[in-house]
Structure formats: C-alpha cells, structure tokens
Amino acid sequence: MAHRKSPARLAKDARVAYFQALGASQAAPPTLPWDAAARLEAALAGRIVLPSSPDYNAARQESNPAFQAFPQLIVYCICENDVLECLAVAQRYNLWVAVRCGGHSTAGYSVNDGMVVDLSEMRGVVLDRPAHRVHVLPGTDFDHFNAAMNHTGWHVPTGACGSVCVGGFVQGGGYGYTSRAFGIQSDLVESMRVALADGRIVTASERENPLLWWAMRGGTGGNFGVLLQVTYRMLPLDQVWAWSIGWDAASAAQVLELLQRHYMRTGAPDALGYMMNLGILNGQPVYMAQGMFCGTAEAGMQAIAPLLAIPGAQLLVSKTGTYPDMNVWLEDHPYTLPDALPEGICETKACGYISQPLTQAQWQSIVDFFATSPNPWSLAYLEPYGGAINRYPVQDSAFIHRNVDADLVVDVFWRNPQERVQMEAWLDRFMQLVRPFLNGHVYQNYPDSRLQNFSDAYWGPAYPTLQRAKAAYDPGNFFCFEQSIALPGGQGGNAQAGISA
Structure with a gap:
C-alpha cells in the first residue's frame, strides 16, 4: 500500500x-x-x-x-x-x-x-446506555454535549451557555435549568481521569483516589491536575416544558418576594427550574423569569399558577420539547438579554448567595437600584437553589453552597476604560446594597479577582481539606494562579510567569 x-x-x-x-x-x-x-x-x-x-x-x-x-x-x-x-x-x-x-x-x-x-480540541461524548453512564472529554462544549444527548431519553444537567466546556464547568460545580431536579453537575460525576504534574494519569472516584474525586467536584480547575475525561451518571428525561413569564415594573418586587418564599428552598416542586432576570430591553427595564419543568405542560402550569396570578403577568413562552432543544429555544425566546450587546464588549461580574428572607421593600430597593444602570446592557439575575442541590450532603464534595435560596449575579458591560470605571463603580454600589442579604460565599464558577478572602468565599469550611488534597496530588504547587488553592501552611498561587513552585 x-x-x-x-x-x-x-x-x-x-x-x-x-x-x-x-x-x-x-x-x-x-x-x-x-x-x-x-x-x-x-x-x-x-x-x-x-x-x-x-x-x-x-x-x-x-x-x-x-x-x-x-x-x-x-x-x-x-x-x-x-x-x-x-x-x-x-x-x-x-x-x-x-x-x-x-x-x-x-x-x-x-x-x-x-x-x-x-483542551478545546479534546471533544467527544460516548453514551453507555446499559450502564446509564456517559463519558465526556473536557473540551466538549454544551452545544456538542447536548446535541449528543438529544433524543436519547437521557440527561445530565448542563449550563445555558452553549460555548462553555465541560472541563472547567464541572470542576466548579455546574448549575443549570435542571439542577433543582437532578443536582449540581458535579454531583453526578462518577469518575474523572486526571493528569498530574508528575506525569501520572490517575482515576479519581469514590473508590480510587477519593480525596481527589472529592476535591475536583467544586475545587475548580487548574488546582490539582488536568482533567482528561469525566464520567457522569445519566438520568432519564425525555421531554421538558419550557416557560417564561414577564411582569410589569410595579409587580417586580412582589414577584421576587414570592419566588424566594415559595420557589427556592421550599414550596416549588424539584422539577421546576428557572432564572429570574432583571434586564433592559429597548431602553426600558424588564422583569422576566424563564425556565424548564421536567414534566408535562399541565403540571408545569399548575406549579407556576401563583406567579401568573400576580397583576401584569404575561405567559411569554410555553413550549414542550427535549432539554437540548428547549435550551436552545430559551436563548432567543421571549428575547435575549442583554439586548443588542455590541461585538467585542467587555464584561465584569459579581455574585453572592442569598440565604435569608428579604421583605418586599428590600426587593424593591434592588429593583429601584437596577433601574439606575448607566448603560443599557446591565443584567441582574437569580439562579434559584433548593431541591436536589440542597439535599446533596454538603460534606460529600468541595461544592459547599447547599443551604441557600439563590445565587444573585450581576453583570456589567463596558467598551473603554472610562466606561469600565463607571460601570464597575455602579456594580460595587449594587453589591454594597445587597451585601446585608448575602451569606459571604461566592459561586466558584464565577470567580472574582477583586475578592479579598476568596478561599472562604468559594470554599468556606472545605478549604483545609482542599489544601490536604493539594499537598497529596500537587505537592510542588505546579498548578497555580492568583486564586489557586495554597499548600497547607503556605501562600496562594504565584501569578508571575515562569514561576511554578
């Protein structure tokens, strides 16, 4: 030949x-x-x-x-x-x-x-239906992952953004529309293949290297080794009902108070997942929830009936299909937020966990402040917890954010240094306003370089165990960056190029 x-x-x-x-x-x-x-x-x-x-x-x-x-x-x-x-x-x-x-x-x-x-070219998804498992390479983005799972009747929770890849997402936990039903994505991880700094490839699972398995489910990437493959437990899910409701500005605080009281830790069925959005459309603030119900449209409508009963409520989306198809549908329906975002614009993000009840007046203060955004691209949203997320034993992984109502996230966008100063100052005032309502912790998949005590914010009481995992699997601190996990008794990651020890 x-x-x-x-x-x-x-x-x-x-x-x-x-x-x-x-x-x-x-x-x-x-x-x-x-x-x-x-x-x-x-x-x-x-x-x-x-x-x-x-x-x-x-x-x-x-x-x-x-x-x-x-x-x-x-x-x-x-x-x-x-x-x-x-x-x-x-x-x-x-x-x-x-x-x-x-x-x-x-x-x-x-x-x-x-x-x-x-690792973006290390992509691939292999389903093992008899074993109810799926094996995924780290550079697989959610467009690819969801497409491979589509019409199979099987499911793993993924994020709403199709260009986010498995490797980073899962190591920081991983939240999506179906997390209240099935858990944070890392909760479904059966095993990982990991390349260590010394050249070994090891399996991390409940039985093999259990400390590494514990640490890499919430400890974030770039700390212990290079994730080469992840194996998930798949769950049966044939179809979901996608929905969206919009409200008038006058009802926004009432909606937020009701959502916290009956649609987060308690009240709503686990099958109901959603995000509550405060955005700007055509120059005007809008208040819109969108999500999925893992069941029939009839059962979903019953679950959201109290939300539809609030004055000014409009059902904007009602559509049944597979999870991958509905995930794509909700990207554009009822509309996109931020609206008309310029190409190449820069973003700054901040977030925090709400774990105590807010009054309607307190929610109103948040709504009022959001309306002062200096430009039309700001976005504030709630990622509600509860259900399977909160039931997962907090000690069983490095993802500690379980006993909370929701993650409050604020994104601002800017095109030049002057806008950056203006928008980040507004973001800082927003976070100062809500700080009394937050528990001090931060979702590690939304890292913030401005955090003063990042180890407590991301990992809280889990941090000493993460340091023990660091000492066991990366004793030379080869994998390090500005907010990496420090060796016991040592300093954090060195952010200077050419220095890895």
Whole structure:
C-alpha cells in the first residue's frame, strides 16, 4: 500500500521547520529555546501557537476581551499524550501553566503569560446506555454535549451557555435549568481521569483516589491536575416544558418576594427550574423569569399558577420539547438579554448567595437600584437553589453552597476604560446594597479577582481539606494562579510567569 504523510503531518513538518528556522535566525524566547519548541511540536498530535504565529492574537483571547494576557506558547492538545508532553516540557523549563477549555473564566484564569494548555480540541461524548453512564472529554462544549444527548431519553444537567466546556464547568460545580431536579453537575460525576504534574494519569472516584474525586467536584480547575475525561451518571428525561413569564415594573418586587418564599428552598416542586432576570430591553427595564419543568405542560402550569396570578403577568413562552432543544429555544425566546450587546464588549461580574428572607421593600430597593444602570446592557439575575442541590450532603464534595435560596449575579458591560470605571463603580454600589442579604460565599464558577478572602468565599469550611488534597496530588504547587488553592501552611498561587513552585 502507499505510504504517504497525511495533510496534518505535512502541516506539522512545516511548523517544526519554521520553529527550527527561527532558532537559527533569532534569539531564543525567554524561557523556552526554539529547538525545544520544535521538539514539542514534533511530539504532539496537536499543535503549538507562538507569539510569532499568524493566529497568535486570536488564539490568546478569552471569551471576555477584558483579559489580555500574552502566553509564551499556546498548545492545542487533541489527546492525552499531548497533555503529558506539555507538562513534561513545562516542568523542564519551569513554565507557568494555565489550563483552558472554553476560555470562560470570569476572572481570566484560563490564560496566563507562560504556557496555556488548551483542551478545546479534546471533544467527544460516548453514551453507555446499559450502564446509564456517559463519558465526556473536557473540551466538549454544551452545544456538542447536548446535541449528543438529544433524543436519547437521557440527561445530565448542563449550563445555558452553549460555548462553555465541560472541563472547567464541572470542576466548579455546574448549575443549570435542571439542577433543582437532578443536582449540581458535579454531583453526578462518577469518575474523572486526571493528569498530574508528575506525569501520572490517575482515576479519581469514590473508590480510587477519593480525596481527589472529592476535591475536583467544586475545587475548580487548574488546582490539582488536568482533567482528561469525566464520567457522569445519566438520568432519564425525555421531554421538558419550557416557560417564561414577564411582569410589569410595579409587580417586580412582589414577584421576587414570592419566588424566594415559595420557589427556592421550599414550596416549588424539584422539577421546576428557572432564572429570574432583571434586564433592559429597548431602553426600558424588564422583569422576566424563564425556565424548564421536567414534566408535562399541565403540571408545569399548575406549579407556576401563583406567579401568573400576580397583576401584569404575561405567559411569554410555553413550549414542550427535549432539554437540548428547549435550551436552545430559551436563548432567543421571549428575547435575549442583554439586548443588542455590541461585538467585542467587555464584561465584569459579581455574585453572592442569598440565604435569608428579604421583605418586599428590600426587593424593591434592588429593583429601584437596577433601574439606575448607566448603560443599557446591565443584567441582574437569580439562579434559584433548593431541591436536589440542597439535599446533596454538603460534606460529600468541595461544592459547599447547599443551604441557600439563590445565587444573585450581576453583570456589567463596558467598551473603554472610562466606561469600565463607571460601570464597575455602579456594580460595587449594587453589591454594597445587597451585601446585608448575602451569606459571604461566592459561586466558584464565577470567580472574582477583586475578592479579598476568596478561599472562604468559594470554599468556606472545605478549604483545609482542599489544601490536604493539594499537598497529596500537587505537592510542588505546579498548578497555580492568583486564586489557586495554597499548600497547607503556605501562600496562594504565584501569578508571575515562569514561576511554578
């Protein structure tokens, strides 16, 4: 038979030759010699992007252009061995490593000025129906994951944003429309395959490396190793009923008070999941809930009947279909928020957990303040907890946020430094207003670099056990960043490029 190189191998040979030529004609990069870059490229099934590569500026971008880092190299891995090759080179040349799947870290922690190990091309979903399990690679985004599960009758909770990837999402917990029915996504994790800094690949499960399994379900990515694959327990779910209700401004505080009293920790059936949104449409504040009911439309209508009875309520969406289809439908119906968001705009996010009852007057103060947004793209929303989320034993994973009503999230958007100052000042005033109602904890999948005591905010009493896991699986603190888990008795992650110890 013919023995010819594949087009991919020919392209790789060209990149290797290019790196070698750079080494012959230019000074070496700061910490990685050109010949080492060429050897790494040759060893990979994936590819390297360097600052001299034509696609470097696009490759280094996060989903949020507020974060502008300049890695020495970005490695697109497509198999497990690529990850091991990256870790070996990073160890040898003392490169600071960031692990990136979808690039959605709200604090920009999936990119740095050292080596970015990009897993976005490690995608795949394999269903094992007889075992009620599904095996997923870390770079699989939810558009892909949901499509693979569609019309199978099986389900795993995912997030509403289709470009978010499994690898980062699951390690921070993972909230979605069906979490009240089935739990935070990490609650359904049976096992993980993990590449450690020393080059070993281990399985983390309740029986194998149980401390690592506990820590990586809520401990967030980039702390213990590189997630290579996750296996979930699937749950039967054929169809859901998607719904949305809008209210007049005069009823918004009444709606919020009723939602907290009867649609979060207690009152509503677990099958009802939703988000409550305060947004701006056509220049005017709007108040809208949208969600899914894991059951029939008739049962769902019965569950939301008290919400429809509030003056000014309008049923804006009523549609039955599969979870993946309805997840896509709710992206655009009844409308998108933020409305008409400019291309390339930057975002700043803050959030906190509500765990005590608010009066209608207190909710009104929040509604009134939101209406003062300096630009038309601000968004405040509630992600309600309760149900299966709150029933999961808090000690059984590093995701501690169980005894709460909802996560209150505020997003602001800006186009230039002047708008940034203005919008972040407004965001700070918003969070000062609601601080008396919050319990001090923060959802670790929405990291905030401005937090002073992030370890308590994200992990609370779980932090010492996370430090024990860090000492057991990353004793050299190879995986580190500004808000990474510190070794026992040590400092947090070093955010300086080229320093990994």
